[in-house]
Amino acid sequence: MRVLFTSFPGNTHYFNSVPLAWALRAAGHEVRVASAPELTPAITGSGLTAVPVGSAETLQEKTLRSMRERDFRSVEQWMTRAIPSKLHLGQERADDLDWDELAWGYDGFVVPTAKIMNDSMVDELVDFARWWRPDLVLWDAVSYAGSLAAAACGAAHGRVLFSHDIDARTRNRYLALKAEQPEGERTDSMEEWLGGWAAKHRFPYSETLTTGDFTIDQLPESFRLETGLRYLSMRHIPYNGPSETPRWVWTDPAAPRVLMTFGLSSRTQAHLRVLSVAQVQDALDELAGLDIELIVTLPDEVGAQLDRIPENTRVVEFVPLHALLPTCSAVLHQAGPGGFNGSLRYAVPQLIVSLFPDAPIKARALQRAGAGLSIPPAQATGARIREAFERLLGDPSFREGAENLRQEVLRQPAPSEVVGDLEALAAEYGRRDAVVH
Known part of the structure; x- marks a missing residue:
């Protein structure tokens, strides 16, 4: 047909x-x-x-x-x-x-x-x-x-x-x-x-x-x-377009790997960027004190506006999520279909920071399943983001909730x-x- x-x-x-x-x-x-x-x-x-x-x-x-x-x-x-x-x-x-x-x-x-x-x-x-x-x-x-x-x-x-x-x-x-x-x-x-x-x-x-x-x-x-x-x-089968897996992704991280990603759309549409450069900088500064490997995806022109990149942080323009998410222990994203569905597929506890109209119902579904948290963008200070990641990483119930959702995904x-x-x-x-x- x-x-x-x-x-x-x-x-x-x-x-x-x-x-x-x-x-x-x-x-x-x-x-x-x-x-x-x-x-x-x-x-x-x-x-x-x-x-x-x-x-x-x-x-x-x-x-x-x-x-x-x-x-x-x-x-x-x-x-x-x-x-x-x-x-x-x-x-x-x-x-x-x-x-x-x-x-x-x-x-x-x-x-x-x-x-x-x-x-x-x-x-x-x-x-x-x-x-x-x-x-x-x-x-x-x-x-x-x-x-x-x-x-x-x-x-x-x-x-x-x-x-x-x-x-x-x-x-x-x-x-x-x-x-x-x-x-x-x-x-x-x-x-x-x-x-x-x-x-x-x-x-x-x-x-x-x-x-x-x-x-x-x-x-x-x-x-x-x-x-x-x-x-x-x-x-859901993740697809992120023509891409390659960077060599650093294949190396097991020495500390829990945490991802902050703001979606493919934000690379070309500045009005969809959910956090300001100042908010991203505040988050990086707060997360510098955690024993994590932080990966942040930002357009090059936005990354260039950061004043400081902590030692535990790697800023890149793009990494295919289906290659990176299986190595992550937690993720912050803006509730786009790639980040949300991909995180479900790979059992990654999620932190949603989003302006999208469907974000509240996604956040509530995650919270009911014990697999994630959310913060409104206007309240996304570095301290609040750090507190959320500490919960996602420190409480094993979030990983258990995420794994339960993964098993449900795999039954489809x-x-x-x-x-x-x-x-x-x-x-x-x-x-x-x-x-x-």
């Missing part, structure tokens, strides 16, 4: 799907990967065939332009002002949210962000899908251009999650509250946006444009949210083991009643 993967141009989101794409390719299926032109090097670097669609404007340029247009001076201000104080997408109970909060959240954050990520790709992606005629479209969970392309050509389609399924849970609450509103006040900016694209390309709106026919979930089952949707469980089927399920789902949901040029 023909399988089309789609992703907005975010490396870590695309990397989340690479092992599955190769499992399908190795099973004999045709695979293409469509995204904005800036992702083409990452796609071809993974050995897969790219289909560039949309404008050459980069994601960072689109994001910063949108922030300027809406008078946001920082990504933190964007997240806190665009979402009302009670509306945290990662909060534990979606049914605590009322209609005004959800509508404001959709109008001010969810849909504008989705437009930034998707709008420029839709027209060309639909044209490609109607020409290539895929049997199955697999789309990163916020890359709705993929669901539109699938509906336009009649293909079965599924989301590939990178985190907890907060979007589906919040959408369920939104639709329930929408039905309770007076008939003239049932606004829905998500349906208006996706419905507008559907009307342009001559097919009807369906809620599957927001949820897919099914969803591939790579989190342990104990972390999952109840949404009523159909899920296909798959083990590998990508190669879900290929047959995807073949069946493509046959079950495939439709050939779409408008095709």
Whole structure:
């Protein structure tokens, strides 16, 4: 069969799907990967065939332009002002949210962000899908251009999650509250946006444009949210792009190895850097007194701004996490899919310091499993980071909790083991009643 993967141009989101794409390719299926032109090097670097669609404007340029247009001076201000104080997408109970909060959240954050990520790709992606005629479209969970392309050509389609399924849970609450509103006040900016694209390309709106026919979930089952949707469980296999293992990684550390990493996205998108240079310096100074080997990944231009690098610290621009994490005793990260899922896979106790909307629910899941801690970025002083690492390293229950999660991860089927399920789902949901040029 023909399988089309789609992703907005975010490396870590695309990397989340690479092992599955190769499992399908190795099973004999045709695979293409469509995204904005800036992702083409990452796609071809993974050995897969790219289909560039949309404008050459980069994601960072689109994001910063949108922030300027809406008078946001920082990504933190964007997240806190665009979402009302009670509306945290990662909060534990979606049914605590009322209609005004959800509508404001959709109008001010969810849909504008989705437009930034998707709008420029839709027209060309639909044209490609109607020409290539895929049997199955697999789309990163916020890359709705993929669901539109699938509906336009009649293909079965599924989301590939990178985190907890907060979007589906919040959408369920939104639709329930929408039905309770007076008939003239049932606004829905998500349906208006996706419905507008559907009307342009001559097919009807369906809620599957927001949820897919099914969803591939790579989190342990104990972390999952109840949404009523159909899920296909798959083990997370770390992929970090073309990379090499430095020689120092193969040497067993003389002291516990601790990692501080801030994600691939922060290398190219400065507004996503969760800690300031001053905060990083404060943390390094505090951690200098611990008997650890500290590895810090920072862009070279940021590392050059540090005043001091302690003797127990190594600052590098990049190390593939799947090579480094198995050697680590604890990790601080910003709750991105690579750092979070990779740490689960390798049983590393985690310290989350993040601005991402899904970070609170990730942190609570870790804490319930006894496998991690969290600190809000504004409170991430060197002293607090040191205290957290001392707990993670000194209390063996954190390693036990992390190992329990690792065993749960390893019980999930590998990508190669879900290929047959995807073949069946493509046959079950495939439709050939779409408008095709």
